[in-house]
Amino acid sequence: MDDQLPQMLRSDARDNRDRVLEAARRLFSEQGLGVPMREIARRAEVGPATLYRRFPTKQALIDAAFTDELRACSGIVRDGCADPDPWRGLSTIVRDITELNATNQGFVDAFVSSYPGAVDFAAHRSGMLRALTGLWRRAQQAGALRPDTVVDDLILMIMAGRGLPPGPPTLRAAAARRFAALILDSLRASPTTGPLPPPARVAHHASTNS
Amino acid sequence: MDDQLPQMLRSDARDNRDRVLEAARRLFSEQGLGVPMREIARRAEVGPATLYRRFPTKQALIDAAFTDELRACSGIVRDGCADPDPWRGLSTIVRDITELNATNQGFVDAFVSSYPGAVDFAAHRSGMLRALTGLWRRAQQAGALRPDTVVDDLILMIMAGRGLPPGPPTLRAAAARRFAALILDSLRASPTTGPLPPPARVAHHASTNS
DNA sequence: ACGTTAACGGACGCCCCCGTCCACTTCGCT
DNA sequence: AGCGAAGTGGACGGGGGCGTCCGTTAACGT
Numbered sequence A, B: 001m002d003d004q005l006p007q008m009l010r011s012d013a014r015d016n017r018d019r020v021l022e023a024a025r026r027l028f029s030e031q032g033l034g035v036p037m038r039e040i041a042r043r044a045e046v047g048p049a050t051l052y053r054r055f056p057t058k059q060a061l062i063d064a065a066f067t068d069e070l071r072a073c074s075g076i077v078r079d080g081c082a083d084p085d086p087w088r089g090l091s092t093i094v095r096d097i098t099e100l101n102a103t104n105q106g107f108v109d110a111f112v113s114s115y116p117g118a119v120d121f122a123a124h125r126s127g128m129l130r131a132l133t134g135l136w137r138r139a140q141q142a143g144a145l146r147p148d149t150v151v152d153d154l155i156l157m158i159m160a161g162r163g164l165p166p167g168p169p170t171l172r173a174a175a176a177r178r179f180a181a182l183i184l185d186s187l188r189a190s191p192t193t194g195p196l197p198p199p200a201r202v203a204h205h206a207s208t209n210s
Numbered sequence C: 001a002c003g004t005t006a007a008c009g010g011a012c013g014c015c016c017c018c019g020t021c022c023a024c025t026t027c028g029c030t
Numbered sequence D: 001a002g003c004g005a006a007g008t009g010g011a012c013g014g015g016g017g018c019g020t021c022c023g024t025t026a027a028c029g030t
Helices: A011-031 A037-043 A048-054 A058-065 A067-082 A086-103 A107-113 A119-141 A151-161 A169-187 B011-031 B037-043 B048-054 B058-082 B086-103 B107-113 B119-141 B151-163 B169-187
Strands: none
Touching: A011 A037, A011 A048, A011 A058, A037 A048, A037 A058, A058 A067, A067 A086, A067 A107, A067 A119, A086 A107, A086 A119, A086 A151, A086 A169, A107 A119, A107 A151, A119 A151, A151 A169, A151 B151, A151 B169, A169 B151, A169 B169, B011 B037, B011 B048, B011 B058, B037 B048, B037 B058, B058 B086, B058 B107, B058 B119, B086 B107, B086 B119, B086 B151, B086 B169, B107 B119, B107 B151, B119 B151, B151 B169
16 A cells, blocks of 8 residues: 555665566566566566565565556556447457557456455456446447447457467567457457458467478 | 387276376366376375376376377367368367367367477377368358458467466356357358357456455 | 664575385286 | 285475575665
């Protein structure tokens, strides 16, 4: 809650805290939540003890690290729900969240399932869920969204985004765009399907060399 | 080499080997590949050494355990590709694989990414991929499948299936059915969309107790 | 400049998991 | 029944990750 008023820390402490957070954000985004605390400490050029003094547990660090992305996520939903054209708003939400997802490997894990306990997360989630439900209804009333779908379908799709193949960020982003476009086409009521983004070459794990 | 021929094992050894395989299959399916070897041994009422004598490494056990599912997967693809109606064949493949996937938590991981080294896996995969490519072309020529899609899109969707929310088998299966139906609708060329399976209530992780 | 005190980080304990070793047991054959 | 070999399981070593302790360092006030 009080988050220790970082400006009351000694200058070096504040500096180190910032570097830790930055390293955590980068490493979590790149490699998911499995990154060892040691690795983050090393990347921040800090000893493990320092890291643990600012963030008593790994969960605390995860929460702090993803606060920004959480805000971004809330913003995406808010903006999309504010769009007068509900379908356009929904499309934007799906695309942006899917991309956020692909760019930040661990975000969905941190947010939706991984560890319980992050209070802010729960609050944000229920708020977003409520807003999305409203948007969903409006989109269906406008005849843009299939009437036989529910918000849970969206959640399902977002969760499914977790399973997208790993790989370099460029590939991940391409796969995410393609995925989002396909999802949207499956939710659309009218068959007015626009052009798809380029197909994503999925990493076929070239175990047979060649 | 000669370590095969399980019928040449002593009767108790053969018995234990079978129990180990059975336990491995069950636990991997239920909880994914993260299950400790000890747990499998315990479940099979066997010491760790016994387990390791039959399957020198965890990978070996995984390979052996998923041989059946691999065969099932191949069968699904073969049957689907043999269907004179390419769209119906494709639908069946998507539905069945997605369900296989939901039922066997670790299967896709074992097959597509997890560990390299399983020779059989690679062979099966390239064969299935070739067959699927043919089916894909036929479905597109028949006008049932969107012309701007590629086989990689299917792979993408199957991979995405890994991210479906965890939970009791019943929920997982429901989510998988819903997911498969939505995928199929996004790949279909004609807007002749049939009724969807019941929406899957996604586990909202009730962290806020109540 | 200098002492106080917050902050630092290397070293430590703990736990879990993989894979191995060895003294004992059980099967199978005669 | 008896004997040898195959088989078994408890105990062990190695590695890695999380979180903690304590001697040392360096920032801040006077």
